Amino acid sequence: MAPPVTVNSINPKVIECEYAVRGEIVILAQKLQEEITKKPEAHPFEEILYCNIGNPQSLGQQPITFFREVLALCDHPSLLDKSETKGLFSSDSIQRAGKILEQIPGRATGAYSHSQGIKGLRDTIAAGIEARDGFPADPNDIFLTDGASPAVHMMMQLLIRSEKDGILCPIPQYPLYSASIALHGGTLVPYYLDEATGWGLEVSDLKKQLETAKSKGIDVRALVVINPGNPTGQVLAEENQKEIVKFCKEEGLVLLADEVYQENVYVPEKKFHSFKKVSRSMGYGEKDIHLVSFQSVSKGYYGECGKRGGYMEITGFGADVREHIYKLASVNLCSNISGQILASLVMSPPKVGDESYESYTAERDGILSSLARRAKTLEDAFNKLEGVTCNKAEGAMYLFPRITLPEKAIKAAGEAKTAPDAFYCRRLLTETGIVFVPGSGFGQVPGTWHFRCTILPQEEKIPAVVTRLTDFHKRFMEEFSD
């Protein structure tokens, strides 16, 4: 018998799921990179510039020294007993590693932990949340996970029973959400962020979309809000957040708050407020609203994507539902311990008086101020391109410019059987080596075209990116001018 597993016999939910951030354009980029490695003159550029994904260290961002010192010491605790170690590590990293090892039963960083993560680390994280918000946080509400993605999947798995269950998601959105909803067989209920008002979130639109979904027999279970926004970069105003919280409470929706960019805010007029803080400040407690906040070590100024650390803080669920969430976490045993340690570190970095404090703040502020400058430079460059408009990146790591493509380009895309924005991104890649993700991967108002570009190329490379992009864009617009 011939092996029977073909695309016609695998789970159709898998086929339906899409993930543009690592989709077609990126696969082509990897192929071009291999070709350049073998034959440097194969293409009209020397290197591929990956602006497709929020992966700062892949583009040269250096890790925060203190964090890495602590991780190395926890990986090889016998270093703590040796005198040479003092010459190689800061005193507070040695102290912190010692403290963390004491919090780990048997000092065993190689053991599975409690399914929610090591209790002592969850205590540290809860204290960090309290310090951030000014409201209490309970370590038993924290579930440490391998990055934020598995936490999102866990909640989708919990909430989605069938295609009749809907999840309200922003459009444009980070495709993890559409992928996860598709894999779990639910229905994505879109609400549109308003590009004209800097990607504003209108509660009136939420209401409208909710009613439309209900009228189709969809049981809408949760609302996803990404703040600061991905791919849009907006930072929600506190007043707006209050309206959202009120809406979720009134409509009985779980608020799934993607807050992984909480440290990435670049404009003085905006500040990050967690949805937990906002809801508690409105007087809403455990019994009023189901609230889940996702955090990750992959973003912020730390950008430790490869460490796969993160957590979700869940509040407002009954003990019986929590038992099932605990069971889901248990099926995968636990998240990786280095990621758990790092999650505790980012929620409790060095403090005034610690030996590392000065170098730590210098590293942190250097990264964040450089990101702010890069965001501004790229925003300005996009806005100078013919037919392109770009909102400000108030936060996160992305710009999501809108591009008005000439009719001839749209026609050429149709002939190439590809979406117009994907057509543009593919041409950009093959001519310049720059990798953007087409807006169609994130969702956009029908008939509009966008692309997502990270602000992560190292600062000294930004002028070259701007030049290459600008030259390409001119050629492209000339080629397809009506």
Next chain:
Amino acid sequence: MAPPVTVNSINPKVIECEYAVRGEIVILAQKLQEEITKKPEAHPFEEILYCNIGNPQSLGQQPITFFREVLALCDHPSLLDKSETKGLFSSDSIQRAGKILEQIPGRATGAYSHSQGIKGLRDTIAAGIEARDGFPADPNDIFLTDGASPAVHMMMQLLIRSEKDGILCPIPQYPLYSASIALHGGTLVPYYLDEATGWGLEVSDLKKQLETAKSKGIDVRALVVINPGNPTGQVLAEENQKEIVKFCKEEGLVLLADEVYQENVYVPEKKFHSFKKVSRSMGYGEKDIHLVSFQSVSKGYYGECGKRGGYMEITGFGADVREHIYKLASVNLCSNISGQILASLVMSPPKVGDESYESYTAERDGILSSLARRAKTLEDAFNKLEGVTCNKAEGAMYLFPRITLPEKAIKAAGEAKTAPDAFYCRRLLTETGIVFVPGSGFGQVPGTWHFRCTILPQEEKIPAVVTRLTDFHKRFMEEFSD
């Protein structure tokens, strides 16, 4: 509106899923442990002895020094530039870390990697598989994952379309499989391992169960084989493996080979053979059989559970199906880089001539020979208990003794609304602090009762375990004697 998420409105697949290894008994054990911590005299024992889970380092097993040296250096690469490092690390760990960092684009251990894992590390793993099997392995067939569990979920997600899709699973089985099948909405098709022949796997039983399932309209898609066995500890004979491979080929089943205990073989008359080696030695190639092999850094002599490293090697799938597997891997971006590095290390440990070679082999052989002694001591102790019989642990980390319980105990369990084996395990826990997992969590022939016990308590603790268990068992049997 009151928050609407209750156990009545969550995904019923989540409710159905069970995971005994971290179930009720373990939750009770954690509670008792907290009580002892607060008040040492709270219970008639000083500590909880966790024999419920294959988590060696939680019970005192030390990590392999070389592996941890390399991990620490990769976590904090600037150590490699400092002269003091030579005094703290072995020369081959420094060399290996340097080589690994060169394999990582930009030396960035904090960056997301390729969705399948870092190419250079996959090359090392493929070379390790080739050296083990004597047949070629392709790095493009390797998917690095956060332990083996996510890889198993990925395959279940790919293969299961509805409750009409079945997966043949051994009974008893490791509950990851039943949990994953339940979560993905498929049907577990059981086949029984034969306790009387040392947990033998009879292909005639496989055929019978397959036919029964087919007659009920189930489309059986895959066969799970755990070798060495969990919870049963048997090591399959090569001839038996050949029959299994032939059966899968003839019936068009994907062979899902859980080979995470490949280094854990304790008897000279048995040897581990990978299913890939067996199928290739039979002349079956890519086009003949879909084969997936799971490996993990959590088991073996390394026991690095907390690092969440592992991989699956997939062969025999068409390019289009592989694209969808790649997409599934991409939705979670990548597995953690330390786990990836460790997976490469366990498949390529120090070699003759390396500075660490001697200490590495001493550590490895010390752990494996001690595990073999512990297995034998516990097996003998179980076989001395009234009404208990226990097969040999040829491999893996577990014993799965059968217990014939007195009628009165079965009645008492019924009154306590619990399974008789769970009743026994609960009593054992509350009276001695020893944590076993009831056989009902793994599946067993109806009417028989078992429990799973790991062989992992440190060797000096084994006599106390035996004494406490033996004394408890006598009391229990007296109390419930007919």
